[in-house]
Amino acid sequence: WKHAPATFRALLENSAFHGDKEFVVYEDERLTYTEHFRLAATLAHRLADSFGVRKGDRVAIAMRNYPEWIVAFSATLAIGAVAVPLNAWWTRKELEYGLSDSGATLLIADGERATTLAGIDIPMIVNRSSGSLGADWQEVLGEIxxxxxxxxxxxxxxxxATIFYTSGTxxxxxxxLGSHRNLGQAPMSVVYAMTRGVALTGRDPGESLKRRRITLLTVPLFHATGCFAxxxxxxxxxxxxxLMYKWDAESALRLIEREKITGLSGVPTNAWQLLSHPALGSYDISTLSGVSYGGAPAPPKLLERLTELLPGRTPSNGYGMTxxxxLAIYNSGQSYQDRPGSIGIPLAVVDVxxxxLSGAELPRGQVGELxxxxxxxxxxxxxxxxxxxxTIVGGWLHTGDLARVDDEGFVYIVDRAKDMVIRGGENVYCAEVEAALFDHPAIDDAAVIGIPDDELGEQVxxxxxxxSPATQEELQAFLKETLAPFKIPVRIWFHESDLPRNPGGKILKTHLRREVLGG
Ligand code: ATP
Ligand code: MG
Structure with missing residues (x-):
């Protein structure tokens, strides 16, 4: 009997019915649903017959966002093996950690990752490589x-079904470790949320679902957002x-025009960079109807600028974790415009x-762990x-994020529990100070950290x-209008290049701290 659609296999088989519709586009390569299904089914046979992959075995995937990533993922899950997507930005040491931690018995890699891992003692299937680093992808597939x-x-x-590594923030x-049920539930939840978002915008959800959506994926497939949402x-x-090999705002604008993209899905930084790009006005992006982001705090200023520069689009903010x-909580349409600081209300299947700290539930409105x-x-x-x-106590996932829920059930992320500066016993939420900084027109990016202080423990x-030019004094004076004095940064460093972020869009504060404070 079938557990449709509660297994990935059911999702894959169903996708074959979409036939000649285009599924994935990467540069000048285009794959229909039928073509993808045939490739995935063929690879599934090869994994089982030529590489001895059995149910429960772990198959690692280390690739950029190539169509083969999706084929490898589909083939692995279709035979009941567990897919282990590895971060393509990882160094050899980190990739080795992922391989040994998961106990993967096979690696499917692109040429770059295979080169990084040359000589490693694990069977490899390698695509997009001219060398002989492992079994060649095309040869493995053979006739389709x-x-x-x-x-x-x-x-x-x-x-x-899957082992996805958290971002390591x-x-x-x-x-x-995700189950087939988790995977079967994820896309349905997103569709629920999208339909609700459309309704909240005042449009007809039925009409909107009928339209074909072309989404630009701006984040890696090896993270939860890219793959599941x-x-x-x-x-x-x-x-x-x-798909894009690497996020780049101008290429994104070019692709939106060329492919008539209707939606952009990524992290807040993507949307921010797109809006700030000097060539924004030179491309026809009239097909774009939605811009959704999540995975990292979205400053309310982002919504304001999106609404101003791309009028008529529906921005949405989604909260989720690996x-x-x-996706678990979602804000879109009018409710997002009304509450730009909120991540919205939980999906239909989610309780919050x-x-x-002891795990006791707090009354509505109070800040605690979500x-x-x-x-x-x-x-x-x-x-x-x-x-x-x-982390999972009696079925409840403790997120490590501090939040409050208002009377109507809207959730506000206050900060990460671990991203707080404690200044003389007073909590300062970095995210709040960052959002206040973003309100200043000269700010392109901002990160707030704790500076060790003998007297107060930490300073902001x-x-x-x-x-555009601004001085420390100017920024401090600006913040004083909205923030209590103890939250004002006593020291502001000016960073010439982009702030370091991981592919999940999160600022690498440990790197920055080391950069400015040493040690
Ligand atoms: P690690 O768990 O390894 O430290 P990580 O928590 O960054 O890394 P992910 O699972 O990729 O790994 O990210 C989940 C976290 O991202 C959430 O716990 C939350 O802090 C943050 N986040 C996700 N979506 C949003 C959002 N819409 N607004 C604010 N923060 C968000
Ligand atoms: Mg986490």
Whole structure:
């Protein structure tokens, strides 16, 4: 019997019905749903027959956003093996960690990753490479039969499907183990949320669902947002996905015009850079109807500028984690315009509560740790029973984010529990000071950190990148209008180049701290 659509295999088989519709575009390569299904089914046979991959085995994928990433992912999951996407920005040492931590028995890599890992003792299938670093992707696939079907497999909703590594913003990346049920639920939740977003904008959700969506993926597939919120949703609904090797605002503008892109999905920085690009007016981006972002705090100023520079589009802000199979809370349409500082209300399948440090639920309106429950919460951390027991308590996922919920159920992220500056016993939320800085027209990017201080324990400091000249005194005076004196950075560093961010759009504060404070 089938657990449709609660297994990825069911999602994949269903996607084949979208036939000749275009699924994935990368530069001048175009793949229809039928072509993707045939490639994935063929690779699934090869994985099982030539490489001995069995149900539960881990298959690592280390690639940029190439169409083969998607084929490798589909093939692995279709036979019940567990896909382990590795961060393509990782160094050899980090990639080795991912391979050994997951216990992967096979690696599917692009030429660059295979070169980085040359000589490693694990079978490799390599695409986009002229060398002989492993088994050649094309040779492995061989003939593609138009009649190919998936090899038999017995997969249940509670079987493990994926190990995605968290971004490593607060420590070492942890392997989040997702089930087939998590994956089956994720795209449905996104469609619910989108429909609600459309309704909240005053448009007809039915009309909107009928339109073909072409989404530009601006974030990596190896992170939860790219794979679960964007790729799976596209596949689920038979829409189109445009891939980029690397995010770049001008290429994005060119692609929006060329491919008639209707939606942009990524991190807030992507939207910010697109708006700030001097060539914004030179491209026809009239097809773009939605801009959604998440994964990192979105300063309210971003919504304001989006609304001003791209009128008539629907911006939306989604909150999610690797541990929630991407999207969990969503704000869009009029409700986002009315509450630009909120991440919105939980998806239909998600419950939320706010707790104190002991795990006791706090009354509405108070700030505490945000906890989530629902079928999108992962099974746990791979091989880390302690971390799992600490994070998922009685079905509730403890997010490590500080939040409050208002009377209408709108959630506001206050900060990460670990991203707070404690100044003489007074909590200063970095995200609040950053958002206030973004309100100043000269600010292009900003990060707030704690500076060790003998007397107060910590003082507030900021590192900013300017778009036009400003002085420390000017910025401090500007902040004084909106922030209490103890929150004003006592020292502001000016950064010439872009602030370092990981592919998830989060500022690498550890790097910055080291840069400005040494040590
Ligand atoms: P690690 O867990 O390894 O430290 P990480 O938490 O950055 O890394 P992810 O799972 O990629 O790894 O990111 C989830 C986090 O991103 C959330 O816990 C939250 O802090 C932040 N986040 C996601 N979406 C939003 C949003 N819309 N607004 C504010 N913060 C967000
Ligand atoms: Mg985290």
């Amino acid at each position: 039969s138009p009649d190919v079907v998936l090899p038999p497999a017995d997969i249940h909703p509670e079987d493990p 607060t420590g070492h990346p942890k392997g989040a 964007v790729l799976l949703t596209t596949m689920f609904s038979g829409n189109g996905l445009i 541990e929630t199979t991407a 509560k706010v707790c104190d 906890c989530l429950r629902g079928p999108i919460v992962i099974m746990g951390y791979w091989n880390r029973p302690d971390a799992t027991a600490e 400091g900021a590192i900013v990148k300017l778009r």
